[in-house]
Amino acid sequence: MIKLADVSYVRLGTRDLEGATHFATEYLGLDVAERAKGSVYFKSDAREHTLCYFEGDPGDQVVCFEVEEQSHLDEAATQLESLGHPVRRGTASEAALRKVHDFIAFRDPTGNPIELAWRPAYSGRRYHGARDAGITGFSHVGLCSSDLARDEAFWTKVTNAQVSDRIGDAPLLRIDEVHHTIALFPSPKAGIQHINHQVETGDDIMRSHQFLKDRQVRMVFGPGRHPTSSAKFLYFEGPEGMVFEYSSGVREIADELLWRERQFMFEPKGFCKWGAKPNITEFNK
Ligand SMILES: CC(C)c1ccc(C(=O)O)c(O)c1O
């Protein structure tokens, strides 16, 4: 079993690195950690970076999870290969680009590019966003799934992920006490469906809603409150259609023995208990 210790970073290709950088700093509220040739790294918390935009195809979207031991990379590679997932070992220069000591890359059953990294760099410099969005850190990703039951089985049998709740057949998966770190999302194509940053308070959500709306950023869902994690939320569209979520007040599952996964309806009330309606294609099927 592959023990995922945390979600580490996402890497997104972009055709407009300057535009993406402007959005990430001035709108989303991240901090530039480093500008390199053809890429910009962003901080959202104590880590060296949690997002990297690089010049390339916007369809190139990678999510990375941290593992605790280097040996876990070898064990994971053996297990994944035996299950028919080809694994690539990152080179030293690729690891340096990711600011990790070592990593492997593979695809989940839907075809989402996944990396597992050992010793991602933490930063000696405090995160403070250019815009005060109240961000406390990068927290979870929504991953597209072309077969929810198959992908739930992959994440829960091959890794330590566990189902916290389901909305329809879409599971919210936890790897630690946080309600979810991976949200599987029904979609015929592979990709990252959304990128979540936690913010400090519900006021931060409402302030950002006003701020982003005033600047014609497309609102995708909310403000609202998830019945599942009980977090207040806002989803909006970033560069090249990527959806970003702020949420505040995500539930923690302190005592796993007392927690039973719950079933919510795959309809607006399953996603928001305030009555907000998602403007997301996959929801409206
Ligand atoms: C709309 C998506 C899949 C979703 C559903 C529920 C929560 C939550 O309980 O916090 C999310 O964060 C989501 O992104």
Ligand SMILES: [Fe+2]
């Ligand atoms: Fe989310």
